[in-house]
Each structure stands twice: as C-alpha cells, then as structure tokens.
Amino acid sequence: MKLPGWIATVFSALAATLLPACDAVNLPEIKPGITTLAEVRSRMGEPGFIHRNDDGTATWEYSRQPAGIHCYMISFDGRDIVSELEQVLTPENLARVAPGMTQQELRRRLGQPARREVFSNLGEEVWEWHIAGDIPTEETYFSAHFDLGDGTLRKAGQRIEQKGR
Incomplete structure (x- = not known):
C-alpha cells in the first residue's frame, strides 16, 4: 500500500529527528572489547549492510543517509564482540x-x-x-x-x- 506523499514526508521527518536521538542514547553503550553482536542488534536493530572482512569477521553498517550526516561502522572480532565503532563520514x-x-x-x-x-x-x-x-x-x-x-x-x-x- 502506497502512502500519500504528505504522510511519507512526515514519517521521513520523524525518522530524521528520532534516529540521531536514538544514536545519542545507544552508541555510548556500545563498548569495544565488551559489547556483543546480540547487544548491538538489540540496541541498533538490523544493520543496513554487512561487510565481510578478509579475516572472516564482519562489520555492520548503520548509515543515516540521506537525511543524516553520519554512517557508523561497527566491527566484530572472531568471538562476535565489538572490536571497533567508527563514524566514517569524517x-x-x-x-x-x-x-x-x-x-x-x-x-x-x-x-x-x-x-x-x-x-x-x-x-x-x-x-x-x-x-x-x-x-x-x-x-x-x-x-x-x-x-x-x-x-x-x-x-x-x-x-x-x-x-x-
């Protein structure tokens, strides 16, 4: 079902407003060496894309494009523990x-x-x-x-x- 244009615009504006607020709450709680893959999924939801690294590990992409100005890459080690969290649009x-x-x-x-x-x-x-x-x-x-x-x-x-x- 296709939403009328004004409703889609309102939802987009709400998402652009609320996603950064969620990031401000959730990102500080993600700690390299401590936070698990399951905890990241619980806090951040499913990633927009999963990059497979040469060593068999994964990096999850959380892009805030097109309305936002951030893209977060969260990398995991072989035990599915966060090894790095980076805002890449720097x-x-x-x-x-x-x-x-x-x-x-x-x-x-x-x-x-x-x-x-x-x-x-x-x-x-x-x-x-x-x-x-x-x-x-x-x-x-x-x-x-x-x-x-x-x-x-x-x-x-x-x-x-x-x-x-």
Missing part, C-alpha cells in the same frame, strides 16, 4: 578517497551514499553523501564520480548549497 576518511578506487572499496569506506545518479552522456555514475558542514545555513555533500566503463573512481570532492533550495 574529514580524515574523506581525504583518503583517491582516484582508482572501486565502488566496493568506497562503499566499504564511507557506507551507503545518500544518492546515486548515472550520467550516460558523461560516462559516469555519481554517488553523493550528505556530510557535516561548517555553516548552519548550508548543506554540504561529498561526491564521487565513477567511470561507467571500469567502475573506478575518476574524481571526488565536496559541494555546498544553501539550505532550503
């Missing part, structure tokens, strides 16, 4: 994005993008993440431009627009 992590990276590598580094768009005439697919900015009246986005031919990153950068546009 300036330091964005600075590590480099031409030649694959879509899979970038998804693993930054999580699910807020938007994906294909520009056939340019031969590229653009992924975009909503990120924290410096000025409250502006929205900041990080964009990654992939070659449609080989799927590797051509270029990446930030764009800023005024809120409400």
Whole structure:
C-alpha cells in the first residue's frame, strides 16, 4: 500500500529527528572489547549492510543517509564482540578517497551514499553523501564520480548549497 506523499514526508521527518536521538542514547553503550553482536542488534536493530572482512569477521553498517550526516561502522572480532565503532563520514576518511578506487572499496569506506545518479552522456555514475558542514545555513555533500566503463573512481570532492533550495 502506497502512502500519500504528505504522510511519507512526515514519517521521513520523524525518522530524521528520532534516529540521531536514538544514536545519542545507544552508541555510548556500545563498548569495544565488551559489547556483543546480540547487544548491538538489540540496541541498533538490523544493520543496513554487512561487510565481510578478509579475516572472516564482519562489520555492520548503520548509515543515516540521506537525511543524516553520519554512517557508523561497527566491527566484530572472531568471538562476535565489538572490536571497533567508527563514524566514517569524517574529514580524515574523506581525504583518503583517491582516484582508482572501486565502488566496493568506497562503499566499504564511507557506507551507503545518500544518492546515486548515472550520467550516460558523461560516462559516469555519481554517488553523493550528505556530510557535516561548517555553516548552519548550508548543506554540504561529498561526491564521487565513477567511470561507467571500469567502475573506478575518476574524481571526488565536496559541494555546498544553501539550505532550503
């Protein structure tokens, strides 16, 4: 059943408001070396994506895109205990994005993008993440431009627009 547009908008606005509040309560309770996978699932719910690591462990992705500006990666050790909790949409992590990276590598580094768009005439697919900015009246986005031919990153950068546009 499809909801009327205004109802969907209200639910989206509520989710954007409440999810960060839940994060503020739940994330401090997740402690590396102590918290179990089951406890993370109980506090955070099912992850949006599960990344399989080379050593057989897993990293759970909790993206707050498109309305939020965070993406949390929670890694587990071989005993299903949290080994690391990281908010990955940081300036330091964005600075590590480099031409030649694959879509899979970038998804693993930054999580699910807020938007994906294909520009056939340019031969590229653009992924975009909503990120924290410096000025409250502006929205900041990080964009990654992939070659449609080989799927590797051509270029990446930030764009800023005024809120409400």
